[in-house]
Amino acid sequence: MAMNRDRLLRWFPFLAWPRPDRALLINEASAGITVALMVIPQGVAYAALAGMPLVTGIYAALFPALIAVLFSSSARLSVGPTALTSLLVGASLAPMAVPGSREWVALAVWLTLLSGGMQLLLGIARFGWLLRLVNSPVLMGFTQGAAVLITLSQLPALLGFTGRAYAQLLDGPPPDYLAIAFGLGGMAMLWIGKRIAPRFPTTMALVAVSAALSFAVGYALKGGAVIGALPSGLPSFYWPGGLSTGELGTLLLPAFLITLVSFLETASSAKVDNARAGKLWNENQDLIGQGLGKIASGLSGSFPTSSSFSRSAITLYAGAKTQWATLFSVVVVAASLLWAMPLLFHVPQAVLASVVVTATLGLMKPRAFVALWRISRIEAAIALGTFALTIATAPSIYWGVLGGLLAALAHYMYRHLHPRIIEVGLHPDGSLRDRQLWRLPPLAPNLYALRMDAELDFASASTLEHAVTAALAERPGLTDVCLFAHPINRVDLTGAEVFGNIRRLLESQGVRLHVSGLKLPAEQVLERAGLLKAGALFFSYRTDAEALAALRAPADVNPEPALAGS
Numbered sequence: 001m002a003m004n005r006d007r008l009l010r011w012f013p014f015l016a017w018p019r020p021d022r023a024l025l026i027n028e029a030s031a032g033i034t035v036a037l038m039v040i041p042q043g044v045a046y047a048a049l050a051g052m053p054l055v056t057g058i059y060a061a062l063f064p065a066l067i068a069v070l071f072s073s074s075a076r077l078s079v080g081p082t083a084l085t086s087l088l089v090g091a092s093l094a095p096m097a098v099p100g101s102r103e104w105v106a107l108a109v110w111l112t113l114l115s116g117g118m119q120l121l122l123g124i125a126r127f128g129w130l131l132r133l134v135n136s137p138v139l140m141g142f143t144q145g146a147a148v149l150i151t152l153s154q155l156p157a158l159l160g161f162t163g164r165a166y167a168q169l170l171d172g173p174p175p176d177y178l179a180i181a182f183g184l185g186g187m188a189m190l191w192i193g194k195r196i197a198p199r200f201p202t203t204m205a206l207v208a209v210s211a212a213l214s215f216a217v218g219y220a221l222k223g224g225a226v227i228g229a230l231p232s233g234l235p236s237f238y239w240p241g242g243l244s245t246g247e248l249g250t251l252l253l254p255a256f257l258i259t260l261v262s263f264l265e266t267a268s269s270a271k272v273d274n275a276r277a278g279k280l281w282n283e284n285q286d287l288i289g290q291g292l293g294k295i296a297s298g299l300s301g302s303f304p305t306s307s308s309f310s311r312s313a314i315t316l317y318a319g320a321k322t323q324w325a326t327l328f329s330v331v332v333v334a335a336s337l338l339w340a341m342p343l344l345f346h347v348p349q350a351v352l353a354s355v356v357v358t359a360t361l362g363l364m365k366p367r368a369f370v371a372l373w374r375i376s377r378i379e380a381a382i383a384l385g386t387f388a389l390t391i392a393t394a395p396s397i398y399w400g401v402l403g404g405l406l407a408a409l410a411h412y413m414y415r416h417l418h419p420r421i422i423e424v425g426l427h428p429d430g431s432l433r434d435r436q437l438w439r440l441p442p443l444a445p446n447l448y449a450l451r452m453d454a455e456l457d458f459a460s461a462s463t464l465e466h467a468v469t470a471a472l473a474e475r476p477g478l479t480d481v482c483l484f485a486h487p488i489n490r491v492d493l494t495g496a497e498v499f500g501n502i503r504r505l506l507e508s509q510g511v512r513l514h515v516s517g518l519k520l521p522a523e524q525v526l527e528r529a530g531l532l533k534a535g536a537l538f539f540s541y542r543t544d545a546e547a548l549a550a551l552r553a554p555a556d557v558n559p560e561p562a563l564a565g566s
Contacts, residue, residue: 013285014070020324031320032328035311036061037201039080039329040336042311042359044227044344045352046081049150050089050303051099052108054227055341057081059235059302061333064293068305069326072289073282074270076320078311078329079293083359084143084261085304087150091395092254096247106240107251109298113240114255116294116304119263123287131263137379138404139264140368141386142397147363149394150356157353158183162225178219179350182210186354199318203355207347214346225349230341234334238301257398262306266290269312276316310359382407419454421467424484432484432544444551446477451484456495456522465498469505478511482551484544486517491525500531507537514539516547 009016020028039061047057061080068079089108090099097104122128156162160175160183186206193202213219220226243251266286274281290306297305315325369387373380382404390400424432425440432451433440443449448471454460472478491499506513518526518540526532532540541547 028324031318032325036329036332037204041207045355046086050086056302064297064305067296068293073285077307094395109240112298115258120291128283137383141383145387145390147360150360154353182348183350190358210351232341235300266307416459419460446479449482455490457492458494461498482514491522496529516541
């Protein structure tokens with residue numbers, strides 16, 4: 001019965017939700033309403049960033065949030081539109097269709113469905129670990145590069161040039177000074193609100209105040225750029241129609257990148273949420289929930305959703321304890337779609353730009369590059385390269401992540417192809433350390449004692465063989481070689497073959513081979529290969545202390561040969 005219950009909860013995690021009481025419902029309602037009042041204006045702003053009809057940004061905060069919270073393991077994630085995924089949609093579809101057109105919407109929905117399907121399959125197959133291939137420097141470089149691009153894309157609207165490209169800024173009429181006032185004033189209000197009252201729904205307050213001011217001065221009647229009429233009502237089922245083979249091939253790479261970025265956005269929030277709850281993060285279940293949420297978004301005619309770190313932080317800060325807070329947020333969003341859409345008519349588009357820019361400015365952290373440079377110059381170079389490539393390849397910004405990923409993997413392989421191999425000596429504190437670095441005497445006369453801090457596999461094995469061969473060539477009087485093997489966690493077929501080559505080479509020259517501290521997984525592989533058989537010139541020790549005692553014993557006392565399976 002217990003096994004069946006665990007299996008049921010894996011597929012339907014909402015069955016484990018706590019039963020609410022009056023106090024809990026009041027608390028969750030307060031937190032949920034706070035988040036809803038933040039996500040509605042953000043959704044409209046992010047829809048504009050994605051090139052989608054503005055109302056679809058609110059659609060992305062309805063059914064996707066509901067489905068994601070029902071099937072995710074993390075209780076307090078705020079799922080909906082985010083700046084990064086919206087930018088990726090706009091950048092990916094720019095060469096394929098006209099923003100806002102029927103073709104654009106259909107392609108955006110296919111992008112959403114493909115990304116959601118990828119996340120769902122990865123979660124069901126428990127392959128969440130695959131998405132960890134993107135390390136922190138790559139993500140940092142891409143995020144900050146994307147933040148710069150998002151900010152640049154919003155500057156025309158923010159500075160009174162709504163609807164005009166950069167090349168057109170010097171042509172045509174002068175800037176709209178009211179738009180500038182709305183945009184910069186909106187940024188100031190958001191900045192002050194975040195620092196003085198972070199729990200207060202400053203974004204919604206900004207939208208309400210700006211709409212009232214815009215109506216009072218007749219901004220729309222004067223030709224000002226406002227949101228305009230948005231359709232009321234809940235989203236209906238949407239199917240994007242067929243997709244050609246060429247279009248599918250073009251969308252697969254951006255869909256994978258959205259999957260990757262969305263998962264990393266989710267991870268940043270989910271780790272905090274689960275740590276505060278004292279639980280282990282179930283990444284695969286969150287992949288399932290997020291994937292189903294994206295599919296729900298696509299079938300609502302909207303664009304890809306993700307977990308918003310800022311809104312999730314507000315959820316936690318507002319005191320939410322369970323998933324019920326998200327349900328209250330969904331109810332508020334649904335009520336807004338039914339009855340509040342006319343209230344958004346007079347909101348200036350410059351205010352939407354201020355919402356987006358304020359959110360993305362928080363992603364720009366130049367000091368992070370400086371801090372990374374102090375820790376690792378190579379990884380800092382990867383982060384800077386990803387940043388530069390992301391900006392240089394716009395609008396095809398996914399090449400920034402792919403280039404950074406390839407650089408990170410190349411660095412990873414380089415380190416494995418060049419493992420750290422040192423000759424060890426006995427430090428005064430009793431530990432074995434780098435003899436050259438610490439200027440230590442040899443452990444024993446005519447002994448080459450080495451340690452490789454890596455796995456013995458196809459990548460590192462040739463380096464170990466080269467080190468032993470070089471020692472034989474440089475030290476004609478060498479009588480003993482000792483491999484301190486404790487750092488070696490794994491041996492593959494190539495590693496076993498090279499270990500056999502080393503043993504045969506040493507035996508052919510009458511040099512004794514000592515091996516100390518082999519771990520069981522490595523020992524089992526070498527045993528099955530028949531490379532630990534007893535021999536007159538082969539010795540094996542369980543601990544380094546045993547090896548040191550044998551190696552430093554008087555010359556007339558010979559160690560006992562290793563036994564097979566020792």
